[in-house]
Amino acid sequence: MDLGFQGKAALVTGAGSQIGFGKAISLMLAGEGCDIVVNDINAADAEKTAAAVRALGRQCIAIPADVTKKAEVQAMVKKAIAACGKIDILVNVAGAILGGGPFPEQSEDLWDREIALNLKGTMFCCQAVLPHMLERRYGKIVNISSGSVRMAHPMVSTYSIAKAGVELFTKQLAKGVIKNGINVNCVSPGWSLTNFVKGDKEEARQRFLPETPIGRGTEPEEIAYAVTILASDRAADIVGQVLDVSGGSVM
Numbered sequence: 001m002d003l004g005f006q007g008k009a010a011l012v013t014g015a016g017s018q019i020g021f022g023k024a025i026s027l028m029l030a031g032e033g034c035d036i037v038v039n040d041i042n043a044a045d046a047e048k049t050a051a052a053v054r055a056l057g058r059q060c061i062a063i064p065a066d067v068t069k070k071a072e073v074q075a076m077v078k079k080a081i082a083a084c085g086k087i088d089i090l091v092n093v094a095g096a097i098l099g100g101g102p103f104p105e106q107s108e109d110l111w112d113r114e115i116a117l118n119l120k121g122t123m124f125c126c127q128a129v130l131p132h133m134l135e136r137r138y139g140k141i142v143n144i145s146s147g148s149v150r151m152a153h154p155m156v157s158t159y160s161i162a163k164a165g166v167e168l169f170t171k172q173l174a175k176g177v178i179k180n181g182i183n184v185n186c187v188s189p190g191w192s193l194t195n196f197v198k199g200d201k202e203e204a205r206q207r208f209l210p211e212t213p214i215g216r217g218t219e220p221e222e223i224a225y226a227v228t229i230l231a232s233d234r235a236a237d238i239v240g241q242v243l244d245v246s247g248g249s250v251m
């Protein structure tokens with residue numbers, strides 16, 4: 001099935017991690033015919049992903065930027081549009097659990113940093129790209145939240161609350177812009193085999209076996225499939241949805 005990505009251009013944030021979702025998404029979209037702009041706070045890692053995309057024969061540049069800094073995000077989007085002539089697709093991957101612990105021990109600083117990275121960063125990127133998408137009356141935005149929103153883990157409540165904000169932001173934005181030809185949706189991963197679970201993949205596999213109905217952690221490519229479908233024109237009628245990809249951990 002042709003998903004219609006030939007000639008499209010996508011900006012993927014947080015795509016530097018060499019075993020993360022962002023790289024898997026960049027490679028999958030490139031494999032479907034998309035040119036890619038790779039963002040990450042880590043310039044060297046972003047360049048590694050960009051080189052892997054170019055090896056597939058697609059145009060790709062790396063633009064390092066911190067998504068929590070509005071001015072950097074605005075400059076990144078300007079640069080991306082100058083390089084590709086347009087941005088058809090924005091995938092907001094940059095995010096992380098920055099700390100945890102029981103609630104009374106969670107500092108104000110942790111709350112601020114979790115919200116800044118996981119929620120505000122996504123908002124800044126959408127805000128920077130939307131005028132361009134509105135002008136062209138075309139756009140696909142896919143945000144990444146987390147199954148932790150519905151698992152309600154007390155040890156990562158700040159992170160989960162920030163990701164819950166991403167899901168509500170997705171819906172409110174989606175309703176506001178769908179008449180302008182812009183789809184906004186969200187993929188919510190469960191326990192996944194990336195940097196996130198820190199440590200050896202096989203050890204992680206064993207650790208998450210009892211927690212996931214499917215009996216294993218999610219592979220980055222499985223998140224990339226979901227993002228690719230939602231970013232395609234075939235998903236034009238899917239608006240403001242949160243798609244859990246978690247091997248049944250969240251139903």
Ligand SMILES: NC(=O)c1ccc[n+]([C@@H]2O[C@H](COP(=O)([O-])OP(=O)(O)OC[C@H]3O[C@@H](n4cnc5c(N)ncnc54)[C@H](O)[C@@H]3O)[C@@H](O)[C@H]2O)c1
Pocket residue numbers: 013014015016017019020021022039040041042045065066067068093094095096097117121144145146147148188189190191192193194195196197
């Ligand atoms: N892996 C999981 O189990 C899991 C589960 C649910 C949700 N998620 C979410 O998926 C997304 C990606 O997770 P991952 O597992 O690929 O993580 P990862 O750590 O492998 O990759 C995240 C990337 O984001 C980059 N980054 C961090 N702060 C940034 C900033 N301020 N600006 C730009 N880039 C920044 C990092 O350098 C890194 O390359 C995150 O939003 C995470 O919250 C992950």
